[in-house]
Structures are given as structure tokens and as C-alpha cells.
Amino acid sequence: MLEKSFALLFFLKQSKTEGAKKYIYLRITVNGHSVEWSTKMQWYEDRWDQDKGQATGNKEDAKAINSFLGTLENKIFKARKKLVDDEEFITAELIRDVVTGRTGDRKLILQVFAQHNTDMEELIGKDYADGTLTCFTTTYDHATAFIRWQYRAEDMDIRKLDYYFMERFSFWLKTVKGCNHNTTMKYIANFKKIVLICVKNKWLPADPFPDFELTRREVIRHPLTQWELDKIIKKDFQNERLSIVRDIFVFSCYTGLAYADVKKLTRKEIITGVDNELWISTYRQKTETQCAIPLLPVAKQILDKYAKHPKCLNEVKVLPTLSNQKMNAYLKEIADLCGIDKLLTFHLARYTFATTITLSNGVPIETVSKMLGHTTLKQTLHYAKILHTKISADMAPLREKLAIKAEPELECAEAVLEPAKPRPALPQYNYVLVAS
Structure with a gap:
């Protein structure tokens, strides 16, 4: 060029x-x-x-x-x-x-990327999780396919990297691979990590695309309502496989643990807390931050149910967790059987715990943040944005206070103004929720 x-x-x-x-x-x-x-x-x-x-x-x-x-x-x-x-x-x-x-x-970008992934594989269980390696391996595969598509080459010199490369890579991910914006940004961020490794090693004089914005769009996820959660809990599944997946999902709804943390949870991490009640004391695999979570009755019942399950006895795990892919596939089936029109994924359980189970029931956001293992309160505030019911509950006392304050003024106004003509009565509805 x-x-x-x-x-x-x-x-x-x-x-x-x-x-x-x-x-x-x-x-x-x-x-x-x-x-x-x-x-x-x-x-x-x-x-x-x-x-x-x-x-x-x-x-x-x-x-x-x-x-x-x-x-x-x-x-x-x-x-x-x-x-x-x-x-x-x-x-x-x-x-x-x-x-x-x-x-x-000269250094080749895919060559450097491959070495990075090889080193990462050696550190699985020490510095990295399996999921992290999978994400970088997928990014490497995408980068390889893109370079063949755009440049007709098997690899390329790192000094050829520029803003145009990143712009076309982003375009390719969204069009050819059909990735949404946030998934595209995730792959771009992984690729940029490799580029910055080249900069730190002095193979590149500077970041070749400092002006490329890695902005993610906010995704509003709608957690399960208490009614929807009760519907899942009370549903009688004839299939044992679906019952197990349902129980593990509900356990996460009442503990806030992510899939990886539920999968690795052991009996040693169920302890007696300061209140002489059972707690979960574990470290989040993603951030390595400590979580201390009081065990709610529903979660405890699920642990008791699987205490003697063969897989739990052999592996010293508290629940017979399947792979994340299988869990999410079965959760879609559960949503269909329960008549729930939401994309049911395991991660939705964590949202449900943060919103429906805790914040909506008056648990302070600082406490929720600690139980979720967040490193900053800003992460937890994301959950609070979607709580219209919490906003309504918080505004109710103010509504009552203003209504009481306005009553004397209304009485004075009635003494001066002519009586208003009666308005036709609005129809009244009674909403009855029936759990199946």
C-alpha cells in the first residue's frame, strides 16, 4: 500500500x-x-x-x-x-x-497470537480459566480467517496493522460471521491484547490503532419475576435431566453464583457463618474475589436434595452440574414448557438474584455487590437500573407525603369553586395471579 x-x-x-x-x-x-x-x-x-x-x-x-x-x-x-x-x-x-x-x-501477528494461546494453555487453573482460553482460541480462528479473506495471506507482519485493518476486521465479524456489536468488541479487545504485547516487547513502536473505539452497547436484560420463578420451581418435569437443570438454575437464582462458580462449588465452601446459619464462602473464578453468601431456604433445600447424588459423592461437589452449553440448551426447553417468553440462560439466574430476590426485597445494594463478588459498586448499579418495582416502592412514601400535604389546599379550593360535575365511574379490575 x-x-x-x-x-x-x-x-x-x-x-x-x-x-x-x-x-x-x-x-x-x-x-x-x-x-x-x-x-x-x-x-x-x-x-x-x-x-x-x-x-x-x-x-x-x-x-x-x-x-x-x-x-x-x-x-x-x-x-x-x-x-x-x-x-x-x-x-x-x-x-x-x-x-x-x-x-x-519481522514478527507475524498470528505467530505471536498462537504463542500467546500456547502460553495461556500452560497456565490454565493458575492464572486463567478454560473459558478464557476458549475465547482467545476463537478470536485467533476469526483473525486467521479474516486475514485470508481480506489480504489473501496466511499471516501478516505486525507493522502492517493499522486503523483500516481493525475497521475491516470489525466489519467482517459483523457481516460474514454475524456477530452482534458487543460480541464483535469482545473479539476485537482480545486481538488488541496481542497487539499491545507486541508494543510492550518493542516489536511495534506504538499502538497502531489508538483511535479505534472499543465501546460496548448497554444490554438491558430482563430478569425473571417472582411469579415466573415460582412457575419454574413448581413445574413437575417428567424428565429427570430437566429437573436437575431446573434445580441448579434455581439454586443460582437464590445464591447469585455464576455457572463456573456453581460448577466448582464444594462441600468445604458451605460453612457456618457469624449468625450460626449456613453460608457459601467461595472465590469467584472470573475475578478471584471472595463471595460470602447466606444460604437462603430454597438454596439449602436443593443442596439437601442432591447431598447423596452419585456424582456429588464421587467428585465432592455439591451439585451434579452439566456443561454450560447443555445447561443453556435445556433451559430453553424449560422456558417453553413453563410458557415463559424470555431467553432463559444460566447467566439470567445471576440477574434474577440481584434484582428479584435481593434488591426488590430491600437488600441494600452494597450488600448485594458484596455477595455478587463485584469489585466495584458501579458493576452492581447496572442491575438496579431496570428495577421499576423498586423505583415504585421507593417513591410510594413520597407520594403519600405529598398527598397529605395537598389535602388542606384542596379543601380550601372546594369552598370557593363550584361543585364539579360528577365523572362517569371507571371500570374496576381485579388481577389475580394463579401459580401453576
Whole structure:
């Protein structure tokens, strides 16, 4: 890809040791970004034309220096032409590397990415979870397919990365792969982590796309209402598989534990708390923050139900959890059987705990944040945004207070104004909720 601007300049630079001569340096500037390096040649400052970038005079030594600089300049233009012919993305660093023979040191982005994933795999269970590796492996596969699609190449030099690359990668993920905006941003963020590794290792001079915004759109999830949750709890499933999935999902609704934390939960993490009641004391796999959660009656009943389940006895786990993929597949089936028109996923249980079970029942948001294992209160505030019932409950005392304050004024107004004509009565409805 041809550069928008190109400049070449020879100039003198003072050496570490004072002397009559200075080193001749070369500066190449491409699209406003420069690199410079020494030609290893020295010359006199009083015999140098800075505007022309060459030695002055007709002496043999001046002619020899200018001949050398002319040859070097020709090499630079030949290197630039080669990069154009090879359809390379031209940078000052790449021209320098071609001229100085350093092209063998070039790093390829997928090569670096693959090494990152290999290292991550070695750290599973120590620094990373299986799900994190899966996410980066998927991102690597997408990046590989995109480079083949966009550049007809199996890999590419990290120095070719620019804003255009990221813009097209984002476009490809949304169109060819059908990813939504937030999923696209997740993959882009994973890819950018690899790029920043290159920057930290000095393989790249700077982030090649600092202006690309990794903004995620807020997704409003609608948790289960208490009525919907009761419907799931009371449903009699003839299939044992669905009953187990339902129980584990309900357990999460009453504890707020994410799937990964429910799956790894052991008997040792069920303790007697400061109130002599049973608590869950565990560390969140995602953030490694500690969670302390009092065990509510429904959650305790579920633990008791599976205390002697073969899988729980053999693995010392408290619940016979299936894979996350299977759980979510069965939860969709449960939603259909219960007549619930919501996308039922395991993560929805965590939302339900935060909203329907705790915040809606007056549990302070700081307490909810602690039980969820959030590192900041800002994370928990996201759940509170959707609680219209909580807003209504909080506003009820104010409504009553203002109504009482307005009564004397209304009485005065009735004494002055003529009696109003009676309005036709509105029909009255009685809403009765019946749990199946």
C-alpha cells in the first residue's frame, strides 16, 4: 500500500566524544512517522550543506562521501519500490529493515497470537480459566480467517496493522460471521491484547490503532419475576435431566453464583457463618474475589436434595452440574414448557438474584455487590437500573407525603369553586395471579 507522504534526509549528529567530525545520520519519514539511524560515516560540520544533506566542496573526500550517500539513497528508493511491488504496507521501519537486512526479525501477528494461546494453555487453573482460553482460541480462528479473506495471506507482519485493518476486521465479524456489536468488541479487545504485547516487547513502536473505539452497547436484560420463578420451581418435569437443570438454575437464582462458580462449588465452601446459619464462602473464578453468601431456604433445600447424588459423592461437589452449553440448551426447553417468553440462560439466574430476590426485597445494594463478588459498586448499579418495582416502592412514601400535604389546599379550593360535575365511574379490575 502506497504511503501518503515520504521524506528522506541526511544530517549531522554529535558523537559521544568531542571532535572535529560528526556522524552522518539518515532520517526516513513516512506519513509523519520517522525513524533514523547512523550511516557509520563521519564528516565536518563546516563542510556540510544541511539543506541539501550532503558534503560541500570538490575535494576527493567530499566526493567520496556524497557518492556513498547517493548509493544509500538509491538503496532506499529501491527498497520502497520493492515494498510497493509486493503490495506491502509501507512504514519507515519496514524500509529501514529492508535496507539494513533486518527483515528476518519481522514478527507475524498470528505467530505471536498462537504463542500467546500456547502460553495461556500452560497456565490454565493458575492464572486463567478454560473459558478464557476458549475465547482467545476463537478470536485467533476469526483473525486467521479474516486475514485470508481480506489480504489473501496466511499471516501478516505486525507493522502492517493499522486503523483500516481493525475497521475491516470489525466489519467482517459483523457481516460474514454475524456477530452482534458487543460480541464483535469482545473479539476485537482480545486481538488488541496481542497487539499491545507486541508494543510492550518493542516489536511495534506504538499502538497502531489508538483511535479505534472499543465501546460496548448497554444490554438491558430482563430478569425473571417472582411469579415466573415460582412457575419454574413448581413445574413437575417428567424428565429427570430437566429437573436437575431446573434445580441448579434455581439454586443460582437464590445464591447469585455464576455457572463456573456453581460448577466448582464444594462441600468445604458451605460453612457456618457469624449468625450460626449456613453460608457459601467461595472465590469467584472470573475475578478471584471472595463471595460470602447466606444460604437462603430454597438454596439449602436443593443442596439437601442432591447431598447423596452419585456424582456429588464421587467428585465432592455439591451439585451434579452439566456443561454450560447443555445447561443453556435445556433451559430453553424449560422456558417453553413453563410458557415463559424470555431467553432463559444460566447467566439470567445471576440477574434474577440481584434484582428479584435481593434488591426488590430491600437488600441494600452494597450488600448485594458484596455477595455478587463485584469489585466495584458501579458493576452492581447496572442491575438496579431496570428495577421499576423498586423505583415504585421507593417513591410510594413520597407520594403519600405529598398527598397529605395537598389535602388542606384542596379543601380550601372546594369552598370557593363550584361543585364539579360528577365523572362517569371507571371500570374496576381485579388481577389475580394463579401459580401453576
